[in-house]
Amino acid sequence: MRQHLETTGARRGRTIAPHGNVLVLTEDPGTVAAQLTGACDRTPAQLLEEPLRANISTDEIIPGWCCYWYDEKLGDYAYLGLRDRQFGEGAVKKFAPRIIVSGEAKGCGSSREHAVYAEKYAGVELVFARSFERIYQQNCRNVGILTCDDFTLLDALLAGEELPLEAFTRRATAVERSIIHLGGLFGFNRASRDGTGTRVAAAFDGARPRNIVEKIIESRLAPRNALPEGASVRVGESYFLTADVRFSHEYVTPMAAGMFRQQFGPEAGLDDPDSCYFFQDHLSLASQVLGQRPKGPELIERVENLGRRQEAFAALNGGHFIGPADTGGSRAICHNYIVENVAEPGQVVIGTDSHTCTAGAVGALAFGVGATDIANSWYNREILVKVPDVIRVDLRGDLRPGVCAKDVMLALLAHPRIEGSRTLGKVLLFDGPGARSLNMDERATLCNMAVEAGAMTALFEPDEITDAHLARRGGGSGPEHPRSDEGAGCAATLALALDTIEPMVALPGDPRNAVPLASVREHVRVDKVYGGSCTGGKAYDMDMYAGVFERARERGVRVPEGVQAFIQVGSESVMEYARERGYVELFEEVGVRVLPPSCGACINAGPGVSVRPDEVTVSAQNRNFPGRSGPGQVYLASPYVVAATAVAGRLTSVEDMFTARESA
Incomplete structure (x- = not known):
């Protein structure tokens, strides 16, 4: 069964021609840099035989601080957050890749459309990846960038074939195809208001x-x-x-x-x-x-x-x-x-x-x-x-x-x-x-x-x-x-x-690097500990931090010298909750700095961020993509583990925090 939508049809007959530069984001950072400088001695087709970089986050496409801009300057910042980057500001824009290629889960992380605009202003028109995160793909569609996970089409383009636009949209819904053909969401809505085209039907079940x-x-x-x-x-x-x-x-x-x-x-x-x-x-x-x-x-x-x-x-x-x-x-x-x-x-x-x-x-x-x-x-x-x-x-x-x-x-x-x-x-x-x-x-x-x-x-x-x-x-x-x-x-x-x-921890680089804490055998010394963000700054999170810190206070244990510890509440009501229960006083007494509501360190924009690549942070936030909270290494953990780590001075569980402190 179908219901008509008040939208317009597409510009039929549009084709995708094989011209312009292609940037293949391989796992080897030297190869990526060589493409940008013209020093790469392999063709894009040959580079596709190399392992492609997967899980490229929006923090890597454009670091958070670059989002303080929202105009064509964003093109200069394209891929400045890429892990192990070996190129500088403006390099991608100067190369002006029409097509950019990577592996699985392209665009994981934030919904920031700045990342898509950074690519667009750097010259990107078509993005190939093995798979895409939903928000990133929708943002691309909204601004007129094509996305495709069918690498046979990429092979055809690299072989010199000119392809119909429909080849890239055959798995899209009718409305999505219309948005793509009309150059983005605003073009689609202008045509809808003008009533200048055909109507698109939406399907329903019984x-x-x-x-x-x-x-x-x-x-x-x-x-x-x-x-x-x-x-x-x-x-x-x-x-x-x-x-x-x-x-x-x-x-x-x-x-x-x-x-x-x-x-x-x-x-x-x-x-x-x-x-x-x-x-x-x-x-x-x-x-x-x-x-x-x-x-x-x-x-x-x-x-x-x-x-x-x-x-x-x-x-x-x-x-x-x-x-x-x-x-x-x-x-x-x-x-x-x-x-x-x-x-x-x-x-x-x-x-x-x-x-x-x-x-x-x-x-x-x-x-x-x-x-x-x-x-x-x-x-x-x-x-x-x-x-x-x-x-x-x-x-x-x-x-x-x-x-x-x-x-x-x-x-x-x-x-x-x-x-x-x-x-x-x-x-x-x-x-x-x-x-x-x-x-x-x-x-x-x-x-x-x-x-x-x-x-x-x-x-x-x-x-x-x-x-x-x-x-x-x-x-x-x-x-x-x-x-x-x-x-x-x-x-x-x-x-x-x-x-x-059991208690878990995500190893640096990606939240999906999650392992049982007990499996981490090496001694992980920490420089900073951060309990906060929308994930770790709620009232019950404060209860968990407080439960650990109260045990520490009873035993006369504080955050050791050389470790900075932060607890950041998620709202004024959580701050009031913490004050009423004496948590703020408790946190400060064991050597923890209490911060007012803000995304702060989670978005590399507040106390608790790392300042050197060799710094190690254990955090209750939700993401640890490269550069997300500064240049250092970030482990993700629960409020219990964050608090225990703060007083032990090393990555540890609640059960082990005092023995860890004594053996450190």
């Missing part, structure tokens, strides 16, 4: 049991693709949804604001501004570390300009501005605030950050989007979604003492049913009797890091834990919350016994 993700999507279908009577949405089909909550932070708001004004005119306003939120959370403590870096004053001015432009846009257009706090830092990290105060079961929540999926903890369909998507949604509240497959994670039993949701997520990242590209674009649905033993903060941790598994998002079925959370903030509860139908299908089910999970 009535059937639906899981919670499908039910939320059906409940939020936009008028242009309304659900026909007796129908259900089809997995793999694309639909425009009406978003309930839209938010952006200062990294992205200025870029999106420029797009908004350019595309919709100076008189355009936000559709339903009360459902829009603007956060200054990522860079609120950046000046404390940028001053010691090259071009420090210029970077600080850039950061301040982003904040000014965001605040001005919010003041002009309405919406909720969640800005700096009087006590320093931010009022809240966006994800913490949305879970604490805004998101409700059954809502569609979109934000300009890949960890928007945190709000899945309350039963919302929450996911990250890029600048183009958020600008478009400001105008009409719409967001394009391809109905995802759902992987049900059946949690059973209870966690052991000293083990928490962070360990569960790290264990999942290493699970053979999750690792690699098995979850790309899918949704993790946490369910089962073990799910009901997890409080809201622990649920938020699991949902927060779903994107590290390549998933679109994650969520929990609403239950009594959800109702209690909503009641605490004055929200409603009841049977109207969406839940999966009995007999609803899913792509796969993964059973996980919580009592088998």
Whole structure:
């Protein structure tokens, strides 16, 4: 069954010709650099026989500090974060690759559209990879960059063949093909408003049991693709949804604001501004570390300009501005605030950050989007979604003492049913009797890091834990919350016994480098310890830090000389919680510096970042991609392990922290 969409057809007959430079991102950094300088003696076809670099994150495509720019200057910064880089600023743009090639999971990490624009402004028109992360691929499509995982087409181009555009879009949905043919999302919407082309049909299935993700999507279908009577949405089909909550932070708001004004005119306003939120959370403590870096004053001015432009846009257009706090830092990290105060079961929540999926903890369909998507949604509240497959994670039993949701997520990242590209674009649905033993903060941790598994998002079925959370903030509860139908299908089910999970750690370079902590045999001396970010700055995280530090205080143990330890709260309400319970005093007494809310060190923009490549940090944040938190090596761990490591002076578990201290 099909429903017509108010969109236009494509420019038929467009072809992709074999011209321009090709940059093949191999595992060998010397080979990459040689291509850029013209010193490589092998052809692109020959380079394809080499191992291709996989898991290239957006932090590698463009480092976080480069996102202080949002114009064509971004092209000069393309791939400055690439691990083991052997080329300098502007090298990729000077080479001007029309085609760029890499391995699995291209674009993992943030939803920052700056990465895609860095490639676009450097000359890239076509990206080949073995697989793509969802947000990166959608951002490419929105700005007119083709993506393709069919290397036979690359072989044909390298052999001199001219190919029809349809060869690159045959696996896309009808709406996606139309967006590609029309040069991006804004071109598609201009044609929709003008009514200058054909209509694109969206497919539906007949009535059937639906899981919670499908039910939320059906409940939020936009008028242009309304659900026909007796129908259900089809997995793999694309639909425009009406978003309930839209938010952006200062990294992205200025870029999106420029797009908004350019595309919709100076008189355009936000559709339903009360459902829009603007956060200054990522860079609120950046000046404390940028001053010691090259071009420090210029970077600080850039950061301040982003904040000014965001605040001005919010003041002009309405919406909720969640800005700096009087006590320093931010009022809240966006994800913490949305879970604490805004998101409700059954809502569609979109934000300009890949960890928007945190709000899945309350039963919302929450996911990250890029600048183009958020600008478009400001105008009409719409967001394009391809109905995802759902992987049900059946949690059973209870966690052991000293083990928490962070360990569960790290264990999942290493699970053979999750690792690699098995979850790309899918949704993790946490369910089962073990799910009901997890409080809201622990649920938020699991949902927060779903994107590290390549998933679109994650969520929990609403239950009594959800109702209690909503009641605490004055929200409603009841049977109207969406839940999966009995007999609803899913792509796969993964059973996980919580009592088998042990303390975990992700080795430097990638969150997916997760191993049991007990398997790390070498003595890992640490320079910095950081407990914070949206993943590790919640109220229950404070309970876990405090539980370890209280044991340390009882035994007269403090953070040793030579180790810097930081605890950063995720919101003002978490700071109040910590103060009321005496945690702030406890943390400071054992030698830990307490920081106000901010993304801070997690985004290389606050106290706790590394400053030298040989520095080692153990962190409760969610990512440890190269350069993510400075040039040093970052291990990811739970709040328990972070606190134990702080007082032991080396990577250690709660059980081993005192013996480790004595033997160090």
